Amino acid sequence: MRDQPTGDQLLATARDLLREDVLPTLSGSQRHNALMIANAMSIAMRQLQSGDEPERRELAALGKILPLPESHGLALQQALTEANRALCRLIREGRADSGQTRDQVRALLLETTRQRVAISNPKYLG
Amino acid sequence: MMEETLRQALAAFIAKETGAAEARISEAKLLTGGAVQENWKVQVDITGGAYAGVLDAVIRTDSASGGVAVSHNRAEEYALLKAAFAAGVTVPEPLWLCADKAVIGRPFFVMLCIAGTAAGHLLVKDARYGGDRVQLAERLGMELARIHSIRPPRPDLAFLEWYEEAPALHSVGRFRRYLDSHAIPHPALEWGLRWLERNAPPRGDIVLSHRDFRTGNYMVDENGLTGILDWEFAGWSDPLEDIGWFCAKCWRFGAKGREAGGIGEREDFYRGYEKISGRRLDRQLVHYWEVMAHAAWAIIAIQQAERHVSGEETSLMLALTGHIAPELEYEILTMTEPV
Numbered sequence: 001m002r003d004q005p006t007g008d009q010l011l012a013t014a015r016d017l018l019r020e021d022v023l024p025t026l027s028g029s030q031r032h033n034a035l036m037i038a039n040a041m042s043i044a045m046r047q048l049q050s051g052d053e054p055e056r057r058e059l060a061a062l063g064k065i066l067p068l069p070e071s072h073g074l075a076l077q078q079a080l081t082e083a084n085r086a087l088c089r090l091i092r093e094g095r096a097d098s099g100q101t102r103d104q105v106r107a108l109l110l111e112t113t114r115q116r117v118a119i120s121n122p123k124y125l126g
Numbered sequence: 127m128m129e130e131t132l133r134q135a136l137a138a139f140i141a142k143e144t145g146a147a148e149a150r151i152s153e154a155k156l157l158t159g160g161a162v163q164e165n166w167k168v169q170v171d172i173t174g175g176a177y178a179g180v181l182d183a184v185i186r187t188d189s190a191s192g193g194v195a196v197s198h199n200r201a202e203e204y205a206l207l208k209a210a211f212a213a214g215v216t217v218p219e220p221l222w223l224c225a226d227k228a229v230i231g232r233p234f235f236v237m238l239c240i241a242g243t244a245a246g247h248l249l250v251k252d253a254r255y256g257g258d259r260v261q262l263a264e265r266l267g268m269e270l271a272r273i274h275s276i277r278p279p280r281p282d283l284a285f286l287e288w289y290e291e292a293p294a295l296h297s298v299g300r301f302r303r304y305l306d307s308h309a310i311p312h313p314a315l316e317w318g319l320r321w322l323e324r325n326a327p328p329r330g331d332i333v334l335s336h337r338d339f340r341t342g343n344y345m346v347d348e349n350g351l352t353g354i355l356d357w358e359f360a361g362w363s364d365p366l367e368d369i370g371w372f373c374a375k376c377w378r379f380g381a382k383g384r385e386a387g388g389i390g391e392r393e394d395f396y397r398g399y400e401k402i403s404g405r406r407l408d409r410q411l412v413h414y415w416e417v418m419a420h421a422a423w424a425i426i427a428i429q430q431a432e433r434h435v436s437g438e439e440t441s442l443m444l445a446l447t448g449h450i451a452p453e454l455e456y457e458i459l460t461m462t463e464p465v
Contacts (some may be wrong), residue, residue, distance in 0.1 A: 004288075035303055038447075040442060040446060066419075072378060080379040081309075081310065084311035087313045087314070088311045091313060091317055092319070094320070105313075109313060109317055112314070113314045113456045113459060114456060116259045119452075120450070121452070124453040124456070
């Protein structure tokens, strides 16, 4: 068990303090730095909150398009990297140019990319 | 603060170049110091010679570390500025190049100082900058057409990479080679590159492309444009590469409705370009180059993040730039789908 508050909760509280109390006292390049820090904390917070569930879903979805590498025993990140490398090859070789594979690949890319934007810059999705 | 030895060496160089009896640097301010280079704004009091009086100038030096591999060094940038100035492009007038490292320890050149601001987010938000926006958009189109009047062969620009491929395919190849060397696969970007490959326009006119012609890289005052900046990525390419880069959604600083760089209307920008170049722009093809712009910016964002991650240059700015890649890739997926 981890102690509370958890990492994402700490980041949220620290970021709000930075934004509400510290930022108004700053100007110029220090203000710009503080905004960058708050942004970095938000990204880290969202990444912690989402956990590795989206990546497990991504790997499962990849498995419906590609024969997955022998991923048993591989760490999730490593398995994802290998599967996505295989997906890159498939796209580059034109095997996702048309037909059902095209539709499947596009749907997967849209979903995973939307998920990444939701971590990096959720405002972009409106 | 500019060190006294540097100050004196620069003053002596300027005195020699202008045939002055004496030159003295009365003010010096560091504008930007970074991995790529250092820029100093200086005021020089010159007695006698061709530039007698007070000279407001900018000194651009190579970085001590040598800078980013893909960018041009100062001698090359000086040659590009010279070529642009001669072609009638509004740029800070390049005055003198010093390639001799013995003078201040690294190459540098001197250019006239221009007034104004270049900050993209200010220009987009605050109408006080840049004067009339219809005129500004048209003017930028005219400037770009003048840049594109610079055509190969140019012995003075022989350092620019030459290639025989279609420019679009050349870029796709370069981006793929980078992705292959990178630890993290980017399948959405690969999707975009495959689309760019399949839809690539053939090689046509080859012109000098600025390759970073966008809001944020030109300077304006309250009356309008004062200069086109940042020439270090220029190269031979298809004229539409710069048009697509300027208009791409990712360079509008949030002002998505103003499709010409977040500051104006596309048609105003196009009109200026067509007026000077005498060539009609293929609107349909501009879309292709806007997809290319998103792919190119995504690659740069990944490279910037890598500089931080690898430990080459620890910087929160570089780190956060990497987190722009997902929205660029999302945009690519949207843009490559038939409507």
